[in-house]
Amino acid sequence: MSDCIFCRIVQGQAPARILYRDDEVTAFHDLHPQAPVHLLIVPNRHIAGVAEVGPGDEPMLGKLFIVARRLAEEMDIGDGYRLVVNSGPLAGQSVFHLHLHLLGGRPFRWPPG
Ligand code: AMP
16 A cells, blocks of 8 residues: 555665565564664555454464564563554554564563553
8 A cells, every 4th residue: 555654664665674574574663662672563465453354364463473573582682572463543553554563671561551
């Protein structure tokens, strides 16, 4: 989708600090980090969010987690990190292209705000 910022990043049409890319997913630094490490892992194919995932998406969804785990180790936060998916405006989703937040490098509280 040409008006989707994450599609534009995936396609190399918008700037981003990309850390990982394969034929299914792309990972890059969040523009407004909420922790010393704050990465986003996104499917290359446009999917608006969790509400749109369905049968056939299992490999891609699994890949998001495997890449997150690998990047957490590479970023030296393997001892403790938080994975977040905001689904819908009420939960704070602001970019409507599915993404997994990987946050680490500081303590996190529960419940989240
Ligand atoms: P969410 O609020 O869960 O939809 O998360 C969207 C995230 O995308 C936020 O943490 C933003 O800081 C981040 N973001 C928005 N635009 C960009 C961009 N151009 N490059 C990197 N991260 C972005």
